Amino acid sequence: MNVAIITFPGSNCDQDCHRSVDVAGGSPSYVWHRETSLGGADAVIVPGGFAHGDYLRPGAIARFSPIMDAVIDFARGGGLVVGICNGFQVLCEAGLLPGALLRNESLRFQSHDCRMRVERADTVYTSEYREGQVIRMPLSHADGNYYADPETLAELEDGGRVVFRYCDAGGAVSDAANPNGSLNNIGGIVNERGNVLGMMPHPDRAFDPALGSVDGLPLFTSLVGALARAEVA
Amino acid sequence: MSRFTVELLVTPRPGLLDPQGKAIHHALSSLGYDAVDEVRVGKAIYLEVTAATPEAARERVEEMCRKLLANPVTEDFRVTASQNGGAAG
Known part of the structure; x- marks a missing residue:
C-alpha cells in the first residue's frame, strides 16, 4: 500500500500528505519530480503548493516535469491518482x-475553512464518507475557480462525477457558500473511470483533532482501504 | 535563417469570466471613463525565434501555444512575427 507523493520545486503540502497517508495506515514515500519512475507505487498523490512558482499558469510547467509521463501512464492504466489544490x-x-x-x-487568495457536501460516497476515495455528509476542511488558493465548457460540465453532472460541492453548514449549495466562483459549486471531481480525483480543499490539513478537523482523514482511509482490498483480490 | 521577434497574445476565451478585467473596468468607471464597455485582461509573451521565414517562426510558436503557452480550455492566442535586425549567426 505504497503511496507515492510527488514533490516539485515549490510543493508545500507534500509533508502533510505524507503524514495523512501514514495516519490512515498506508506507506507513503516521496518521489522527486525529476524521477521518471514511480518505483512500483500503488497510488499517487500530487500535493498542494506552487509547483515551479505557478509561472505561466498553475500546473502548466509542472505538467511537463519528468515524473509526469509516469503519472499519466499510471493513471491511464487505471492507477489511483489524487491531486489536491495545486495537484x-x-x-x-x-x-x-x-x-x-x-x-x-x-x-483574493482565499485561506479559510470551507464546507463541502459529499455528493458521491461510492468512489474509491469517498467510501468512508456518507453520501450527503457535510465535511469541513481548509482551503488555500488563488486559482480554484473550477471552469469547464457547457458540454463538459453536463458530462460531469450527468455522469455523477462531481464528488464534492461547496455548501453551507446545513448542506445547502449556494453562491454564498462558494469560495471561489466555481461552476456549480464544484470542489472536487473524478475522471470518467473514477480512478483520478482532483479537489481544491485540503483533506491533508484535516486529519487530526489538533488541526481543527478530522474530516479529511476518511479520504485517506478510503484510499488505503481500496488498496488493501486490491492486494487481497 | 533569420531572427524574428514573435509577439504572442494570450487572452481569456470569449464568454469566460474575467474577474481581473471586471475589476479594472470597475476602476475605470469610478475614474469617470464611462465610454469603456468591457475590459479583458490577457498576457503578452515575446520570443526571439530563429527560423527561415516569419511564417515558419509563427507556426513554431503556435505549436508551442498548443503544447504549453496557452490553455485551450480557457485561452485564445494570437501570434505575430516580425524580423529582428540582421541574420542570426
Missing part, C-alpha cells in the same frame, strides 16, 4: 481531468 491544477493541465482552475472570482 488538481496539475492534473487538469496534464489532461487527466477535464476543465481548468481559473483565478478566484474575488481575485
Whole structure:
C-alpha cells in the first residue's frame, strides 16, 4: 500500500500528505519530480503548493516535469491518482481531468475553512464518507475557480462525477457558500473511470483533532482501504 | 535563417469570466471613463525565434501555444512575427 507523493520545486503540502497517508495506515514515500519512475507505487498523490512558482499558469510547467509521463501512464492504466489544490491544477493541465482552475472570482487568495457536501460516497476515495455528509476542511488558493465548457460540465453532472460541492453548514449549495466562483459549486471531481480525483480543499490539513478537523482523514482511509482490498483480490 | 521577434497574445476565451478585467473596468468607471464597455485582461509573451521565414517562426510558436503557452480550455492566442535586425549567426 505504497503511496507515492510527488514533490516539485515549490510543493508545500507534500509533508502533510505524507503524514495523512501514514495516519490512515498506508506507506507513503516521496518521489522527486525529476524521477521518471514511480518505483512500483500503488497510488499517487500530487500535493498542494506552487509547483515551479505557478509561472505561466498553475500546473502548466509542472505538467511537463519528468515524473509526469509516469503519472499519466499510471493513471491511464487505471492507477489511483489524487491531486489536491495545486495537484488538481496539475492534473487538469496534464489532461487527466477535464476543465481548468481559473483565478478566484474575488481575485483574493482565499485561506479559510470551507464546507463541502459529499455528493458521491461510492468512489474509491469517498467510501468512508456518507453520501450527503457535510465535511469541513481548509482551503488555500488563488486559482480554484473550477471552469469547464457547457458540454463538459453536463458530462460531469450527468455522469455523477462531481464528488464534492461547496455548501453551507446545513448542506445547502449556494453562491454564498462558494469560495471561489466555481461552476456549480464544484470542489472536487473524478475522471470518467473514477480512478483520478482532483479537489481544491485540503483533506491533508484535516486529519487530526489538533488541526481543527478530522474530516479529511476518511479520504485517506478510503484510499488505503481500496488498496488493501486490491492486494487481497 | 533569420531572427524574428514573435509577439504572442494570450487572452481569456470569449464568454469566460474575467474577474481581473471586471475589476479594472470597475476602476475605470469610478475614474469617470464611462465610454469603456468591457475590459479583458490577457498576457503578452515575446520570443526571439530563429527560423527561415516569419511564417515558419509563427507556426513554431503556435505549436508551442498548443503544447504549453496557452490553455485551450480557457485561452485564445494570437501570434505575430516580425524580423529582428540582421541574420542570426
